Amino acid sequence: MDFSLYTHCVLLAYNEEVRKQCSAFSCGNTELDKFFEKDAENYAVEMLGKSYCWVTDDEQKQIVAIFTVSNDSIKTKDLLSSSKNKLQRHINNLKRGRSYPAVLIGRFAVNKLFQGNGYKIGSQTMNFIKSWLIEPDDKTACRFLVVDAYNKESVLSFYLSNNFLPLFKTEEEEKAFYHISTEEQLHTRLLYFDLKIR
Template structure:
């Protein structure tokens, strides 16, 4: 059954709009994410380290459909190798190119296992993109960035939703992070240029 996030769910801040919501039953099939949303999300918000938002079913306000946590960040182009720097600056006019660009970090994102495979993840990402591109957004934000779990399902999700790898290969990323080449890379740095949405709309 198709579920429309914007039509069938209520949205708000975990600590403001849903401060009495019981998150202990939330399960997105990822122990690390579950632990964060259940035990740390409220603390992060109170310490101003990240703010968590929730979609709950209108028909059952205790049923969490999905959650995500965002915080201020930046994409530091000046620290990147030339090839990566050119990639980031590709769609930015030379006059406006900067050493770093304002970004929002998607620190955590999870869809309840009850709704996995029903298009909720894509709807959620479309919402986040539109939310930070909206003219009423209180701060400038050019990019969305994420340290995606280096797992097939997570990487596939972000690629499907238009994110790009900041580094083409894991080897490049390890060198950038000064990691030993025999160490596992647990996450991959990825980014999305919000202005690409406006260009797509213009072309359509």
């Protein structure tokens, strides 16, 4: 299916007014649906994250995808040498430091009506975010895009196919970094994308 977000949709700040103008949204994940229905606006009011959505530009408006972004950073002080070296590989030695500016994709969902079938809405949205953050008129600099992705094969595969990399080589390394016991399940994996080498 030849469907382009740029051709068939408009990007809007996500709020109650937009939600009321559109058909009901569901991505098939109860936790994400609940966040976008009840919590996204509170996050914006508290300045913890701002949500944006792609909405079809036809009469029966539908939210195709929603994402929430906020400021973040990657701190290198406690990273293992292998993770730190991988992260800093493309940063000039004179510019290397203990912390690098990043933007966190806190939540991301695609309407289940637009999942699969060749739409590639997820990848289109990731490509948009990557380009959006390096626009020349952007007010702030950020080197990395980060996401705490659900630790599920399908989710991780999506981000890896969009050129995100795991910050930690193994789940064991990530658990150790976050002081999670080895017996506990790791619910998310921290992935990053270097905007400079896109």
